[in-house]
Amino acid sequence: MREIYQLLQKSPAELRQKIASVQGAEKRFVTSALILRDVLLLAFAIFYISLFNYLFGSENSSIAVGSFCMLLGLRFVSFDYQVTDSIVALGIVLSLMFFVGILWPIVPIALGWLLNFAALLLTLMLTTSNPKLGNGGIYAFSYIFIVGTPVQQSLIMTRGLALLTVFVLLSLVLLRHHRYTALDRRLSHVIRAFDVRSKTSLWQLRLALGISIALTTAQLLHAPRAVWMGYAAMSILLPQSDHVMPRAGQRLLGVLGGSLLFALLMKLVPVQWQFAIGPLGGLGLGLTANYFGHSVLNCFGALTMAYTLFGLKTSVLLRVVNNFGGIAIALLCTFIFSWIYANYLKSEKKDPQIEQ
Template structure:
């Protein structure tokens, strides 16, 4: 038995490919303290390497293409990490096309935002996010939808024009090449008989997956629209909060309410902790908040604590514009609006769906 366990014992490199959930599961299941320490070490090394890679990747591309395009760089970084493990579920040629279209829609969303029309923005955000989800979130439980919706929001809600827009287009092409190379290398032999056209052909309002995609797209677009109507600065935070609540697949209303409460609780705790640390840590050292929070996220498997830690990077960027107190208050208010909108949106949709089912039942009878 010991020999067999030794044969299947994962290498340290293989352990680095696991996320926090997988590594914590191994730590809890291990009976040997040395194995527990090995898994903990893998988690620590993985977290440090991810943060170091993020700093290098974002620093280099942000320096080349301008800090105003750093949102697209961050989106590309997230896609690059996820696409290694989660393919799109259809032919590699079509997958590469979908990848290119996804980045094009991120850029296009920013161009639409420049028009300054709330109605046009609402329609475009819904259409673009829905199209992205149909193309990339063919298997919702895999969780990659959040990466792409986050990327779309980050890019589309930081619009640029002129030379910066030209640089953004070139940057998008670079990111498509980088992510496409990983996608092709890892998944080129998979799903050869499934084509992208099949997904659009089979799209149906009777399919729970399709309804989830539309719900998420409509919710996120509506949250950004509401944030704009309310005149909330940094209304992209409203969109992030709404997305975070609506993201789980096949979650009931009670589960979504619990998730919304965790989101708000995490944001309040994270914002207050940031305010505390910012008051006692010298300004020149506060630049470390982001990397240190990123390393800690590598150890976290809890949604609540992820929200706490995410506040540090978000608020670090916002304080230069809104000040410390203003950023903390804005972070809490924007997230509260986003969560309440998401829950109200789900309640309305549930009522309408129940009404339609009842009507169908009466018609069938």
């Protein structure tokens, strides 16, 4: 029992590596653990999100999804500094999501871009001082989803209560799992460490700029599902610039393939079973370790939600066009920042959190 529990704590990539290195009964055992992990995680996601929506309304489903991702992340990975300071930082991050989500739809576009850029940069500084921990994707995704899904004025208080509940829950997780983490490192150290000559700080700037430009571009074009453009830019802008181009190609092909496959399934699957396409995509995500596979399967959940609003053809077109726009913005930001770093900011100081 203890062995199966330990296997369930590993990532799909780790389990796949173990499956490849063992034979016979052990291979079957680890494979079973991979499948069980995936089923349990999907079941917990459905339970958590359904309960959250019941308590705070489907209008706050973006907070349900975002907080679920943060919950899973904080279970294993801290902010890499003292836990009491981490709780303060968490409160700041969730407050930014709340207030920018209210202000972004009503302020002038230029001010909206500045708000998103500043909030994203501060969020990344507070949660992702060490990019190797992987917090950047979790908190950027949650920010985009929550801020990009505004609510009407009558529901603002409910949204505030939802985020306050998330704050309490995640603070308890931080205390439970990370109360002895980095006791000598404080939030003030993280803030003072920001330096544009550091690749970590430059990546934080690049990611915040890329996502904010993508969201503003979608807003200027009045593109439905603006968050898709932000997600695409976010997923491409890795700390390691030399990984960006291969990842962009995988995202491009994955979105094309996933969108076409979804359209084909919607034509072939009987209407009464079409509801299962999204959950099946989620189940597949837990079994897939490579980025191309994730890009394909993510289309299932995204298009399942968009299909009811826009129809099949429009949803597929929006998925492809918004992703292409986000990828193009990410590549442009990478090129500009790489040029700036190489020509103006490069110093002898190494950045062990990013340098390979």
